[in-house]
Amino acid sequence: MNTLTVEELDDRVVVTLRRPEARNAINAAMVAELHDVCAALEEQPRLLLITGADGTFAAGADIGELRERGREQALRGINSRLFDRIARLPLPTVAAVDGYALGGGAELAYACDVRLATPAAVFGNPEPGLGILAAAGACWRLRELVGASVAKQVLLAGRRLDADDALRFGLVAEIVPAGEVLKRAHGLLDRMARSGVLALRLTKLVTDGGGHPLTDDLAQAILFESEDKRVRMDAFLAGGRS
Ligand code: COA
Numbered sequence: 001m002n003t004l005t006v007e008e009l010d011d012r013v014v015v016t017l018r019r020p021e022a023r024n025a026i027n028a029a030m031v032a033e034l035h036d037v038c039a040a041l042e043e044q045p046r047l048l049l050i051t052g053a054d055g056t057f058a059a060g061a062d063i064g065e066l067r068e069r070g071r072e073q074a075l076r077g078i079n080s081r082l083f084d085r086i087a088r089l090p091l092p093t094v095a096a097v098d099g100y101a102l103g104g105g106a107e108l109a110y111a112c113d114v115r116l117a118t119p120a121a122v123f124g125n126p127e128p129g130l131g132i133l134a135a136a137g138a139c140w141r142l143r144e145l146v147g148a149s150v151a152k153q154v155l156l157a158g159r160r161l162d163a164d165d166a167l168r169f170g171l172v173a174e175i176v177p178a179g180e181v182l183k184r185a186h187g188l189l190d191r192m193a194r195s196g197v198l199a200l201r202l203t204k205l206v207t208d209g210g211g212h213p214l215t216d217d218l219a220q221a222i223l224f225e226s227e228d229k230r231v232r233m234d235a236f237l238a239g240g241r242s
Contacts, residue, residue, distance in 0.1 A: 117166050
């Protein structure tokens with residue numbers, strides 16, 4: 001890996017975006033390497049923590065590369081397909097955002113299930129200022145996360161959301177000092193890891209699918225037959241608490 005540091009643990013993978021010379025801007029090499037991470041997580045489902053090196057999450061897609069792209073590349077959805085793949089990973093994902101998460105960097109964070117911010121976090125989608133639109137999820141994912149009014153301020157009026165804004169609008173779960181944000185993210189993942197893996201996976205599927213009584217019942221039917229459910233409920237009834 002040239003653009004990422006990847007730490008593989010039993011129950012999770014920790015990815016650090018690392019192109020400090022370009023504020024961790026997402027270039028083709030990083031896209032390819034993040035696809036490799038996704039492939040590994042699809043093969044062996046684990047939790048995912050994404051963060052950025054050196055006090056920046058990611059300052060967007062790489063503008064030098066974007067400048068050279070034309071219609072064919074746009075239609076290929078280079079970033080949008082990657083972020084969709086990340087959003088569809090089997091188990092939950094957490095973004096720990098320190099510093100700038102702009103453009104594609106913000107969209108990567110929006111694609112994660114939970115976001116934590118440091119006091120220096122800044123979210124924004126300045127794409128129209130570059131003559132393009134935020135086409136890798138911001139136009140609909142941000143609206144889902146914060147509502148149309150705030151999303152339009154970000155997308156149309158270039159509003160940047162600082163950490164307090166992001167917390168107030170529900171974009172991030174918490175603001176944590178930079179020195180503690182990874183620890184806090186691991187704590188969150190530890191909490192998730194204590195849940196049943198299949199239960200977590202199906203809950204994510206059903207939630208992201210928009211929920212429906214039929215899918216809820218079918219997913220529950222699978223879980224009701226699982227050994228994990230029996231073990232966990234027996235433990236509860238025997239006085240153990242998870
Ligand atoms: N793509 C390519 N290179 C980028 C980049 C991007 N999205 N963002 C930053 N860089 C590069 C800069 O060109 C600069 O390179 P240089 O040292 O060779 O000149 C280096 O990273 C440092 O950036 P700089 O602007 O000097 O840092 P800063 O701390 O003053 O400002 C930002 C940080 C994030 C505010 C600023 O870099 C910025 O506005 N980046 C672009 C954000 C953007 O429009 N993103 C949407 C892209 S779709």
